[in-house]
Amino acid sequence: MANHVRQQLREAVATAVTGLSTTGSRVYQSRVYPLDTSSLPCLLVTSDGDKSEAITVHSPYQQERATTIRIEGLAKAVSNIDDTLDTISKEVETAIAGSSTAIVKGMIYQGAQIDYDGSGEQPIGKVTMIFTKDLYTLSNAPDVLI
């Protein structure tokens, strides 16, 4: 049995954004615990869940799952941190749009939120990018894309 399609999407997205110029291999999925400053700049890839809608009637019915993936880019610097966050955004958006992996293709960029915090020894900036993808499954097989 394959993994749930949400997991398949999250892992495929993480793979697609691994090795980018700014964040390199520092890509963490569903991160809960704090990072050390030496781990920056980095990307955090998290599935925010999905919204499902039945598109057929009889069981097992077909589902359209609007699945949300959140990618957070984190960086620290004493200057030009805004430029770094925008560069991270450019690299991530380009990688997602250019991915040849079927489950990643067609992901929709919904927008980004940028935040700064100066309460540490150096300013830390975060860009939170939201992507969505409609995934189709049968109700009794959430691990198989149709």
Next chain:
Amino acid sequence: MMTEDASVFFDTDDFAETVTIDGVSVNGVFDAEFVTVDYVETKKPVFSYVRTDAPSAAYDSTLVRSGTTYKVKGVQPDETNMINKLILEKQ
């Protein structure tokens, strides 16, 4: 108004150390507690000293401690106006 000699709190034989602020040697207490900012564990460096030892310390002043340079990003006098706490940014 308080007139006590606050320098006794910043004796280098105890917890204080000597740094330079804009090139002037100043005794005070450096502290850097851990803080978590947006998933990132980092430190929050501050330096407290007798205000009259470096009365011109201000935003963007330079503090050097053991070879590490910081920029002042905040100046917080205490209620007596005798002690300053500097909020620092590591360079």
